[in-house]
Amino acid sequence: MKSYVLTNVLFLLCLSSLFGQKNEEDAIQKLLENETEAFTKMALADVVKTYWIMDEKTLLIATMPDGNHIQEKLSDLLSHTEVPPEGHAKVQKMDFQFSIFDQSALASFKQTVTTEEGDKVNSHEIRFLEKVNGVWKIHVSSVHQYMPKGDE
Amino acid sequence: MKKYTTLLILFFEVSAIFSYAQSADELAIKLTIEAETVAYLGKPFSKVLEEFWIVDDNTTIDASTPDGVHLHLTKVELLQMSDIIPESGQSATKKYDYHVLIDGNTAYVTFSQEVNMLEDGQKIYSHEIRILKKIDEKWRLHNSSVHQYLPRE
Numbered sequence: 134m135k136s137y138v139l140t141n142v143l144f145l146l147c148l149s150s151l152f153g154q155k156n157e158e159d160a161i162q163k164l165l166e167n168e169t170e171a172f173t174k175m176a177l178a179d180v181v182k183t184y185w186i187m188d189e190k191t192l193l194i195a196t197m198p199d200g201n202h203i204q205e206k207l208s209d210l211l212s213h214t215e216v217p218p219e220g221h222a223k224v225q226k227m228d229f230q231f232s233i234f235d236q237s238a239l240a241s242f243k244q245t246v247t248t249e250e251g252d253k254v255n256s257h258e259i260r261f262l263e264k265v266n267g268v269w270k271i272h273v274s275s276v277h278q279y280m281p282k283g284d285e
Numbered sequence: 286m287k288k289y290t291t292l293l294i295l296f297f298e299v300s301a302i303f304s305y306a307q308s309a310d311e312l313a314i315k316l317t318i319e320a321e322t323v324a325y326l327g328k329p330f331s332k333v334l335e336e337f338w339i340v341d342d343n344t345t346i347d348a349s350t351p352d353g354v355h356l357h358l359t360k361v362e363l364l365q366m367s368d369i370i371p372e373s374g375q376s377a378t379k380k381y382d383y384h385v386l387i388d389g390n391t392a393y394v395t396f397s398q399e400v401n402m403l404e405d406g407q408k409i410y411s412h413e414i415r416i417l418k419k420i421d422e423k424w425r426l427h428n429s430s431v432h433q434y435l436p437r438e
Contacts, residue, residue, distance in 0.1 A: 190384045192395055194412045194432050196349035202434035204412045230343055232416075232427075237388035239416055239428065241345060257347050257357045259414065259430055261386070261393045272386070273395060275414050275430040277347045279355035 157269075158231045161240055161262060164269050169224045169244075177213035185210075186263055186272045195276035223247045226258075236264045255281050310424075311385045314392050314417055317424045322378055329368035339418055339427045340364065348431040377401045380413075390419040410436055 168184040175183075185191060191207040225245045232239040239261060246254040259275040321337040334340055346358040358366075379399045386393040393416055400409040414430040 190386060190395070192384070194395075194414070194430070196355075196432045196434065198353045198355070200351035200353050200435065202349075202351070202412075202432055204432070204434075232343055232391070234388050234391045237386065237391060237393070239391075239393070241428070257355070259347070259428070261416075263386075263388075273393065273414065275347070275432070277349045277355050277357070277430070277432070279349070279357075280353070 154233060157233050157238070158229075161231060161233070161238055161269050162226075162229055164262070164271075165240060165242070165260060166226065168271065169226070173217065173222050173224065174219040176216045178211045181207075181210045184271055186265060186270045187211075191272060193274045193276075195274075195278070197278045198280045221249050238262045238264075238269065255279055310387055310392070310419075314385055314387075314394060314424050315380075315383060317417065317426070318394065318396075318415055319380065321426060322380075326376070326378075327370060329370060330366045331364075331368055334363060337426055338363075339420065339425045344427060346429045346431070348429075348433070350433045351435045375403050377403060392417045392419075392424065410434055 164184065168180060171180045171183060181187065181191075187207050189207070191210065193203070193205045193210060196202045223246070225247075226242050227244075229240060229242045239259070241257070241259045244256045244258050246256075248254070256276050256278040258277070259273075260271050261273040262269045263272050264270075317337065321333065324333045324336060328336075338344065340360055340363060342360060344360050344363065346356065346363065348356045348358075377400070379401070380396050381399075382395075382397040384395045393414070395412070395414050398411045398413050400411075402408070411431050411433040413432070414428075415426055416428040417424045418427050419425075
């Protein structure tokens, strides 16, 4: 009887841990979707102020298919104050993978941006996030844009 | 008064131990990253994976080069990679501008890298990211993101 109770407690603990993990994944995915949505209609500086941790480790690294490359620290990110035309791009994220730890998380996913003109920009993306006062925020972003091969 | 002095000393000792542990981990992480690069230049790739990496369904290497080539490698591709050893001893690698974030047994690292090809003087610059995990007291790489670039004039 005692072992039956213990097994049940263990099962419930596992279930609650899995549920907790799923909740965190959902919260992170929602944040990433919201940040991208904001990026399509707000100045980057405002997006960063809303969704990012702002300190000396804040970093955005991106490489484009033409070899162009940017590495932007906090001061660079906050210098982008121009507001893009709303609705100029539609963004789809897929194949999310999460590694969630105590107060930090790694998320990787694929992204396709479709512009108003119909052009598509594909990328493999990585984010480091940290939880600040119970809210997930982005700390580092890595963007590898690429031209899809035949099978992608 | 004596009680407060003891508490204060205890507080400083705990802080010192904590910051020592943090810096010891930072050092161990940097040494692991540097050793993996050296191994990559001198050992079969399967050995590099075995010694330095966690290879599972979340393992990834992303690399983009200035000519527009992009690689996205997962466990399957990594385990199929050739064991040809890159010609070692013909380049010098410098890593700098490290930023290390440690959360328990996980670390997020960003740094810049400059590889100097000694034969022709060509330089390869990159901004790099690594995610590592500590398993049985040893830091191991789990994800790598490499952005090679041409420096602006």
